[in-house]
Amino acid sequence: MVVDSSSVNATALSNERVLVLDFGSQYAQLIARRIREQNVYCEIIRHDLSAEAIAEKKPVGIILSGGPASVYAEGAPKCDPAIFNLGIPVLGICYGMQLACEALGSRVGHCESREYGRAVLKIGDSSGLLAGLPASMDVWMSHGDQVNEVSSEFEPLAATSTCPYAAVRHTRLPVFGLQFHPEVTHTPLGGTILHNFLYAVCGCQGLWHLADFAQQTIERLRAEIGDDRVICGLSGGVDSAVTAALLYKAIGSQLSCILVDNGLLRKDEQAAVIAEFTNHFKADLHVVEAEDRFLQTLAGISEPQEKRRRIGYLFIDCFKEEATKIAGAKYLAQGTLYPDVIESGAAKDGPAATIKLHHNVGGLPEQLGFELVEPLRDLFKDEVRKLGLELGLPEQLVWRHPFPGPGLAVRCLGEVTQEKLNVLREADHIVVSEIKAAGLYRQTSQAFAVLLPVQSVGVMGDARTYENAVAIRSVNTDDFMTADWSHLPYDLLARMSSRIINEVRGVNRVCYDISSKPPATIEWE
Numbered sequence: 216m217v218v219d220s221s222s223v224n225a226t227a228l229s230n231e232r233v234l235v236l237d238f239g240s241q242y243a244q245l246i247a248r249r250i251r252e253q254n255v256y257c258e259i260i261r262h263d264l265s266a267e268a269i270a271e272k273k274p275v276g277i278i279l280s281g282g283p284a285s286v287y288a289e290g291a292p293k294c295d296p297a298i299f300n301l302g303i304p305v306l307g308i309c310y311g312m313q314l315a316c317e318a319l320g321s322r323v324g325h326c327e328s329r330e331y332g333r334a335v336l337k338i339g340d341s342s343g344l345l346a347g348l349p350a351s352m353d354v355w356m357s358h359g360d361q362v363n364e365v366s367s368e369f370e371p372l373a374a375t376s377t378c379p380y381a382a383v384r385h386t387r388l389p390v391f392g393l394q395f396h397p398e399v400t401h402t403p404l405g406g407t408i409l410h411n412f413l414y415a416v417c418g419c420q421g422l423w424h425l426a427d428f429a430q431q432t433i434e435r436l437r438a439e440i441g442d443d444r445v446i447c448g449l450s451g452g453v454d455s456a457v458t459a460a461l462l463y464k465a466i467g468s469q470l471s472c473i474l475v476d477n478g479l480l481r482k483d484e485q486a487a488v489i490a491e492f493t494n495h496f497k498a499d500l501h502v503v504e505a506e507d508r509f510l511q512t513l514a515g516i517s518e519p520q521e522k523r524r525r526i527g528y529l530f531i532d533c534f535k536e537e538a539t540k541i542a543g544a545k546y547l548a549q550g551t552l553y554p555d556v557i558e559s560g561a562a563k564d565g566p567a568a569t570i571k572l573h574h575n576v577g578g579l580p581e582q583l584g585f586e587l588v589e590p591l592r593d594l595f596k597d598e599v600r601k602l603g604l605e606l607g608l609p610e611q612l613v614w615r616h617p618f619p620g621p622g623l624a625v626r627c628l629g630e631v632t633q634e635k636l637n638v639l640r641e642a643d644h645i646v647v648s649e650i651k652a653a654g655l656y657r658q659t660s661q662a663f664a665v666l667l668p669v670q671s672v673g674v675m676g677d678a679r680t681y682e683n684a685v686a687i688r689s690v691n692t693d694d695f696m697t698a699d700w701s702h703l704p705y706d707l708l709a710r711m712s713s714r715i716i717n718e719v720r721g722v723n724r725v726c727y728d729i730s731s732k733p734p735a736t737i738e739w740e
């Protein structure tokens with residue numbers, strides 16, 4: 216059994232839910248986030264669910280996402296055309312628009328010139344869906360097909376120079392289409408369009424609030440867990456901290472937290488987590504001091520995947536050993552988020568294909584015989600952060616940059632030793648402190664130091680040195696699937712470099728990593 220919060224939402228928010236039918240768009244999650252930002256609960260579901268099954272979920276609106284296929288290609292994903300006759304407003308975006316228009320008698324074909332990037336939208340009818348918008352605005356296009364001819368029942372609302380039907384409305388049914396993407400930031404007024412769809416077209420009231428979600432989830436967890444004990448692993452990251460905070464509010468002393476100190480954490484990380492969960496939340500916290508065991512298992516190992524594998528196994532061993540000491544534990548709490556649930560294909564009625572098996576889904580609980588508690592499985596990362604603040608966690612913990620499970624080991628290239636970890640930890644601390652001091656921590660998504668297995672010649676004082684090189688990595692990203700290197704000011708880079716070389720013994724050279732992802736990844740290993 217999995218105790219999660221979805222049944223809470225189902226009862227409390229069933230009057231106001233929007234469904235996104237996913238046709239394989241890279242933006243389906245972004246659409247759902249944008250809807251929730253407007254205080255309307257939104258779920259992503261399979262595109263091929265029957266109209267009947269969709270109606271049973273009682274959505275107030277349906278959004279058809281974009282997708283990579285051509286609607287006229289063989290095997291192209293389709294929705295049940297009966298959804299257009301449910302009387303529920305439908306908004307098709309890009310592929311979704313082409314699908315809706317084709318299903319309702321319009322013609323879709325190749326564009327003369329494929330359109331990727333910014334375009335200027337000229338609005339002909341600024342009422343309803345496009346109310347409150349200027350006559351001309353920037354939008355983001357990304358398509359090779361478009362609606363070339365609309366049936367007499369469609370009305371064009373807006374056009375670009377190459378796309379005559381950039382926004383359309385059906386005259387008889389509550390069906391709308393947008394060829395561009397209102398959900399991306401490159402469509403600066405896209406939020407107004409989504410707001411119009413939700414509030415003017417679907418009649419939403421805006422019932423989705425995180426404070427209510429927190430309260431309802433706490434009550435629900437309390438009722439379902441009863442007198443049983445729950446174990447929660449803390450990693451120093453925001454997801455596990457918010458999971459633990461939520462559970463602490465629900466069941467207090469019945470919660471036992473485990474922090475495995477693998478010696479691969481950032482500077483002062485262990486102390487910060489301990490302080491938070493013993494001073495603020497008076498949780499039962501078990502700290503497993505396993506630094507030596509991790510160093511031993513990593514000794515002589517340079518291959519990145521082998522490092523990860525060893526760290527993963529040893530983590531499970533350490534966690535298990537501690538967990539079995541905690542008498543009467545029935546549940547294991549995990550900070551699984553909505554994107555993990557979607558990506559693992561485990562979402563209720565979610566996309567069928569398993570894209571990847573995420574490390575948070577499966578594994579530990581089955582091995583330990585625990586039932587799983589996943590109170591965050593309906594939330595996106597930014598919602599988890601807001602929830603953390605709502606629950607009283609400090610800003611510095613809630614806004615901490617993400618940190619990989621294998622920790623500093625994948626940033627200490629080659630063999631991991633205590634000595635190298637000490638150098639790396641200090642250099643990393645300088646990078647992060649300087650970014651914070653420059654007021655750029657929240658504007659960057661992940662910033663850290665990497666210790667390279669390279670020595671180079673330098674000169675300090677009058678003496679020749681032959682020491683390590685450190686790379687600074689700082690990236691900006693929304694989803695961590697793609698990322699750009701942060702364009703940090705030169706004087707900030709200069710301060711980091713000079714502080715690292717002066718303050719960290721064993722480093723005489725600092726480089727800045729200017730690779731984007733893809734083709735590079737964020738981590739170096």
Ligand code: XMP
Binds near residue numbers: 617621
């Ligand atoms: P990459 O290096 O794949 O990283 O571009 C994308 C994001 O994932 C984090 N990451 C991990 N997180 N276990 C984790 O929990 C891992 O093994 C792992 N590897 C990478 C990385 O820090 C970045 O945020």
